[in-house]
Amino acid sequence: MRSATLHLTYNVIRQMNIGPITKCPLRLRKADSRITGADLGNNRKPLTREEVIEAACGCFEKFSVSKTSIKDVAAALGVTRQTVHRLFESRSALIEAVADVRIGVLAKRLQSEFKRFMDIEEALVEGSLLxxxxxxxDPVMVEIQDQADHAVDQFMFRGSANVQLAMIELWGPVFVQARSQGRLRPGISTDQAVEWIRNVHAMLIMRDDYDQARKAFMLRTFLVPAIVRD
Known part of the structure; x- marks a missing residue:
């Protein structure tokens, strides 16, 4: 079944109750690197990666990504630059961590909408557009994607274990249903399909000359045949 392409706008997203991120969200992890009180010197409270990411996100929203330095993030936390660098070896690594968290949150917000897709082709096209x-x-993610930073560009394609897991949680039910219907090409695992979807999405993000119709055409013409059985 091929349904009409959704021409999604900001207003449509708001109506779906999955509005854009307006404040820095954190997906707390059980195993997290910490800087202890001894490492912080006069700073008694242990500093976590989450606290640094939250501070960075706040700085990005206040100053913009391009104008935020490690020094700004350290100042927001009341610690030294060296303390921040003990958790994040570079500014690029910190930007990647912010993107990692925000992508995970976006995936969570999409899960309820993905439940309405009854067909794998519909999900691959309309779900991708959504x-x-x-x-x-998300203005922070848009600016991160616009950074002239090779490491960040590579992250947008490569992702991370957390990003891959979040995408599998989002797309997994779609593939389970399609597999039960015999709709998937043989020999393709969910992990492989999700990795390819992420690569295609990263490419489309970079093509700011594509409108929704062109994106839908590329998804239907090249993504769908790569995953769906003829």
Whole structure:
């Protein structure tokens, strides 16, 4: 079944109750690197990666990504630059960590909407457009994607274990249903399919000359045949 392409706008996203991120969200992890009181010297409270990411996100929203330095993040936390660098070896690594968290949160917000897709082709086209549109409504993510930083560019394609897991949680039910219907090409695992979807999304994000119709055409013409059985 091929349904009409959704021409998603910011207003449509708001109506779906999955509005863009307006404050820095954190997906807390059980195993997290910490700087102890001894490492902080006069700073008694242990500093976590989450606290640094939250401070960085706040600085990005206040100053912009391009104008935020490690010094700004350290000042927001009341610690030294060296303390921040003990948790994040570079500014690029910190930007990647912020993107990692925000992508995970966006994926969580999309899960309820993905439940309505009854067909794998519909999900691959309309679900992809929805994902791209929601990501494009997050000003911090948009600016991160626009950074002239090779390491960050590579992260947008490569992702991380957390990003891959978040995408599997989002797309997994779609593939389970499609597999039970015999709709998936043989020999393709969910992990492989999700990795390819992420690569295609990263490419489409970079093509700011593509409108929704062109994106839908590329998804239907090249993504769908790569995953769906003829």
């Amino acid at each position: 994902s791209l549109e929601l990501g494009g409504s």
